[in-house]
Amino acid sequence: MRIEVICTGDEVLTGKIVNTNFSYISQKLEDVGLAVQWETTVGDDRENLLKAFQLAGQRADAVIVNGGLGPTVDDLSQEIAAQAAGVELALNEQWLTTMEEFFRKRSRVMPANNKKQAMLPTTAEVIDNPIGTACGFAIDIGRARFFFTPGVPRELRRMLEEQVIPRLLAKSGLQTAIFLKRFHSYGLGESHVDALLTGLEEMSPDRSVKLGFRAHYPQLETKLTVRGRDMDDVRAKVAPIEQEVRKRLGNFIMAEDEQTLEGVILKELASRGGSLAIAETFTSGQIAARLGHLPGAEKIFRRGVASRDLAEVFAGVGLEGAPATGELTRETAEAVAAAARRRTGASHALAVLIDLDDGPDRIDFGGTICLAIATEQGVDSRRSRILGGREWVRLGACEMGLDCLRRHLQGLPVYERIDFEKT
């Protein structure tokens, strides 16, 4: 089945906003085993919209159109859809009532121009939008079934997942259950993980499990897409392969599915009634900022101290004596972590100290990272060197600090060699 996507709107076409709706749609379709073949972006312009609808209608079996369903005069999707399908626009009483109800629930009167959102091509199938006034709809243009979706991201997401994807799966004849299993890791590059997972797809006798990756430094997401007759079948198929991924990637898996590294750390600390202090240098508050603002962190994030000057960090955690000059050591990080814990009374303290290279930023610019985790029982630490430019060092140090804390909380070794470090 050939699927195309048409994105509309001057804001997207002029680059004023980055088109994240398209990447979202395409990824969601990939996740259920469908593939987008072609994407077109046009502005709020009658001639280009009509041409785009007609061309896609000649080439594709299904087309998802995003945007142009709003109440203002530059929202043209319904009008051009009707024109391309060769039908009239008519007021859809059902959607008008839905909209009036929408405003009544919010104690507001519907503005007159919203009525335009209930003007639909006469042959359109209404697709519900439970959280907005833009009415989704489906209609045939040329040889393709067109699905019109709202530009507001949360409205698009809900409509795509609950309404459009099931219709696409039905149309594609893929009457199968689909399941997506995700693993989040830090420290191994995409090609390394790919090599570690060699032969994994072949483990499923009918090749119903597909392996994929999404890299967003410093994290890597490993995805298993599984097909089956129903969810029981899918779960039976994926279970041994899931276990194999866990076995092969081992301690590098820091979170699964909707979990985040920060969330895993907060949960581990919450489960033992723990609390956390953080001391950092070059990252300047970014490690604390990753988790301190999250719901639930108000009980766990005790205190963060940051300075580019090690003497200031010493003073901030109440450490006696000036820091030793010369090379940054694990012992210094251990002393800072232990002092931060004592000073704040937190159950855990993380210290991430960085000694940046001198000179201008360039691809081989690096930093030496000494980090330590202190608890009542003692101190754990590691030293590492990351190259790749100033931003790369900063992002890598944040991730390494948090991931080592996760490892410590889960009783795993804090040190395992990662692909991004030079030794």
Next chain:
Amino acid sequence: MRIEVICTGDEVLTGKIVNTNFSYISQKLEDVGLAVQWETTVGDDRENLLKAFQLAGQRADAVIVNGGLGPTVDDLSQEIAAQAAGVELALNEQWLTTMEEFFRKRSRVMPANNKKQAMLPTTAEVIDNPIGTACGFAIDIGRARFFFTPGVPRELRRMLEEQVIPRLLAKSGLQTAIFLKRFHSYGLGESHVDALLTGLEEMSPDRSVKLGFRAHYPQLETKLTVRGRDMDDVRAKVAPIEQEVRKRLGNFIMAEDEQTLEGVILKELASRGGSLAIAETFTSGQIAARLGHLPGAEKIFRRGVASRDLAEVFAGVGLEGAPATGELTRETAEAVAAAARRRTGASHALAVLIDLDDGPDRIDFGGTICLAIATEQGVDSRRSRILGGREWVRLGACEMGLDCLRRHLQGLPVYERIDFEKT
């Protein structure tokens, strides 16, 4: 002149990476007075690439193609360009030499598969890539001039600005000088600024100055695009209008052109040999993280303290006595800022304290912000209330804190009502 853009590559088509190259291209063209009419994304697929090139060649005067110039087998742009233009591919000795030189300078031997990057359509005009091995080129397909550019963002940017845009301007007949003036503000919404600048375009007698906006909450960018015979003409035209923008937006302008709010603050502090301490609550280190890691900040960013618990912030800045319970006040923020300054010996201290609403996150979820700036001369403070959900409050509080510090450093009033606050 009708301009289209074609983005190629499976990674973009499947949404694995978000297409920021397209928004970059489109914005850059807008900045020089050109407009993209249509964008197409296709994967690394011969049939779809050929069709996309042919269709664009029928519709457009100029087409920018991005991606597909790499050394691997899935990079197909040269091959399909030759096919669409009806010419052969041939080894371009000039580019081969350039590539060999590229590798020699880096003390490496050119891998054999890079040779593919020097295979160009025989009628192609080479477009130099001084920082990579992907050869840009221009060729006629249908009625359009096609410009092929690399997918690596920094290579694309340089080629677009230095080589493609001048060719597009020449082709469009816009033999004029173009200048882009940008103002960055915080606190006024796009429609408000638009209203404040009413009649601005009319101030230039020949309408050679165009006004535009780019909103990325919490900041707004106001752009003036100016055309003229040459740069002297352009500067003469824009000068009075620039002054008018500064007059109308006044204290809300926090930076111009390539400047950033963080950079302006660091520069102001550096110019007076100053230093900065920061104390924050809900933002959990994010305010410090905005500027602490920047080059030059090592001498200025003295210390940051963060905690969700006001008592911990008190302890962190060495403030005697427990914080008063009940409503958060400006006086509390003033006491924290003054103590942070005393404790660290910094010339300036910024305290941003936030009292979050109770209950779940929703669109009318809000927070009360009390912020203060302390110096040897005294303390300045303001209180504000921001609604719009948890993230909106967090981002708004960071920006407001830093912008008030900027205002203080520039001798401007710390309090002026902003559009995002409820009073």
